[in-house]
Amino acid sequence: MNQEIKDLEEFEMFQDMVLRFLKQEVVPHYDEWEHDHLMPKSFWQTMGDAGMLLVDMPEEYGAANTSFDISLMIQEQLCAHGFHSLATGYNIHANIVAPYINNIGTDEQKQQWLPGMVTGGIVTALGMTEPSAGSDLAALRTRAIREGDEYVINGSKVFITNGIHADMVVLAAKTNPDAGAKGVSLFLVDSSLDGFSKGKKIEKMGQHSSDTAELFFSDVRVPANALLGEEGMGFAYMMQELPRERLGCAVQAVGHAQGALDLAAEYVQQRKAFGQSISQFQNTRFKLAEVKIELELCRALLEKNLEKFNRGAMTVEDAAILKYAATEMQLRAINECLQLFGGYGYTEEYPISRFYRDARVQTIYAGSSEIMKEIVARGIVGR
Numbered sequence: 523m524n525q526e527i528k529d530l531e532e533f534e535m536f537q538d539m540v541l542r543f544l545k546q547e548v549v550p551h552y553d554e555w556e557h558d559h560l561m562p563k564s565f566w567q568t569m570g571d572a573g574m575l576l577v578d579m580p581e582e583y584g585a586a587n588t589s590f591d592i593s594l595m596i597q598e599q600l601c602a603h604g605f606h607s608l609a610t611g612y613n614i615h616a617n618i619v620a621p622y623i624n625n626i627g628t629d630e631q632k633q634q635w636l637p638g639m640v641t642g643g644i645v646t647a648l649g650m651t652e653p654s655a656g657s658d659l660a661a662l663r664t665r666a667i668r669e670g671d672e673y674v675i676n677g678s679k680v681f682i683t684n685g686i687h688a689d690m691v692v693l694a695a696k697t698n699p700d701a702g703a704k705g706v707s708l709f710l711v712d713s714s715l716d717g718f719s720k721g722k723k724i725e726k727m728g729q730h731s732s733d734t735a736e737l738f739f740s741d742v743r744v745p746a747n748a749l750l751g752e753e754g755m756g757f758a759y760m761m762q763e764l765p766r767e768r769l770g771c772a773v774q775a776v777g778h779a780q781g782a783l784d785l786a787a788e789y790v791q792q793r794k795a796f797g798q799s800i801s802q803f804q805n806t807r808f809k810l811a812e813v814k815i816e817l818e819l820c821r822a823l824l825e826k827n828l829e830k831f832n833r834g835a836m837t838v839e840d841a842a843i844l845k846y847a848a849t850e851m852q853l854r855a856i857n858e859c860l861q862l863f864g865g866y867g868y869t870e871e872y873p874i875s876r877f878y879r880d881a882r883v884q885t886i887y888a889g890s891s892e893i894m895k896e897i898v899a900r901g902i903v904g905r
Contacts, residue, residue, distance in 0.1 A: 530591065534591045536577070540599050543572050547604055555731035556876070560723065561607065562647065563687040570642025571611075571789045579627035583636035590766075590832065593617055597770055598777035604873050605731035606778055606880035613770040614683045615639065619646040619692050621766055623710070626751040626759055631710060635690060649679040649711070649737055650760070664739065666695035666709060673697070673749070675717075675742040681887070685735025686723050688713050692905035693739075694760070697753050706756035710748050728879030753871065761838055764889075765831055768841035771888045772824050775881075779817050782877045786810065786859035789874075806862060813855045820848045821835035839901045846894035849884040856881050 547568055555561045568576050579585035592614060600609035616639075624796055638644030652662055663675025675695055682691070687827045691711045696706030711718065721736030751759055770874045790801040800806050803816040809823060827844045860867040860878050867874050 532588060533592060533595065535707050536588065537595055537599070539572070540574065540596055543569075543574065544599065544603055544605070545844060547572070548603075548608065550603060551775055552731070556607070557730075559725065559730045560686070560733055561611070561731040566615075566642035566769035568642070568688070574641055575612075576616050576636065576640045579620055579624055579636060579640065582867040583632065584640040585636070591828065594769065594773045594828070597781075598773045601774045601777035602781035602784070602822045602875060604880075606774065606877075607729040608776050609777075610729055610732050611684050613774065614648050615766075616849040617644050617770045618648055618763065618767050622692050622708070622750065622763055625763070626708075627710070628747070630747065631750070635710065638689075639861060644689045644736060645684055647682050647684040647691045647737075647769055649682055649691040649693040651681050653678065653680050660760055662694055662696050662706060664693070664695040665699065666693075666697050666707060666744075668697070668746070668850060670745075671746050672743045673746065675709070675739045675744060677739050679737040681724065682735050682737050683732060683887075685737055688709070688737075689718075691737065692750065692754050694712070701754065704754055707753045707762075708750040708756040708759055709743065709744055711739075711744055715742050715744065726883070727874070728882055730891075764838055765827075765836040765841040767888055768834075768845040769824075769827065769831060772820070772827075772844045772848035775848035775884055776817065776821050776824055778877060778884075779813070779820075779855040782856040782859040782874060783810070783813050783817065785872075785874050785877070786813075787860045789872075790862055800862070809858050809862060813858050816851045816856060820851045823847055839897055842889070842894040842897035845889065846885075846891050846898070850891060852881050852884055 572587060574586045575595070576583070578590045579587065581587045597609045597613055597617065600612065611856045619641055620636065623632055635644060635646075639646060652664060654661070654663060664675065664679065664817060666673040666675045675693070677695065679693070682688070690713060693709045693711045694706055695709060696705050697707040698883070713720070717740040719738045719740070721738065724734040724736065726734060790806050790810070791799055793800050809828050823844055827836055827840055830840060856874075856877050863872055863874050866872050869875060
């Protein structure tokens, strides 16, 4: 049996497992979580018990050591079935924080955090965005000042996914306030430390069951070995990890748009107007065709970039093009699909309304569409 067949069989096995898991563990509870505006923290361990967390991390930490494609498949299936809130938190924990630690961390840091992240006993978040510094990470105000064998951290973060449940945060802070981007460092900060506090959950227009919080740091003392990588290299590390992060956003966009298209296609074949199924009207057929065409174009772009990522050739510009194209497509596609539902699409009774709400943030977080266009423009005409 050649490697390609083995990889395909592994992929299909994991996909079947994910679909069974969603049916058994998510579908019965998701409406309640959305109503409560919070997924219970215990569900992270449910995912861990099912082997869904950090699937592409090394076996020595308890992970399955599968391909990155399988990690992305999990996010795509979560979104295709309308569970975008889960996909966003999953992306942060398994697809962003874990690689930061695995790629940059010391052996001691990996042993401290990765096994618990695999089981779901440790929930993680990424502390980048600040009230006065969104996409401009070089303008961070959070400070980490070295005092002997410790760093003292002061500042705050906002819009932090998994912030309420987080046991550990990968935190970006200025260790040299006068050095601009070269003064940024990353830290692995235990949320149980004195001076670390969490604000109330931020209520959002969509992705209700995904917890989003403000984080505050008042003279938080972390040991020097909590520094992730080298001091002053934080911005470079963030740029290094951006392609993977934005791949995650793009796969969520493709999965979510596909899910919305499936819902719309089913609805228009059942709904009748003027004596016939509305799927028979040319406008309906053309709208569905347009969505399908845009979706497949973005799927092709996603596959092209995944191949480049797997051989280490995907650039920050590639990631910006992909993230912009996929998430903007997602918004357009779901808007068109909701329109086909008419007034019913505006009601809570039909899942398409949640698809619409949940999609909107995709062109904002992980770098707004405007920032993506600026990155692409710099590749054409410079700064």
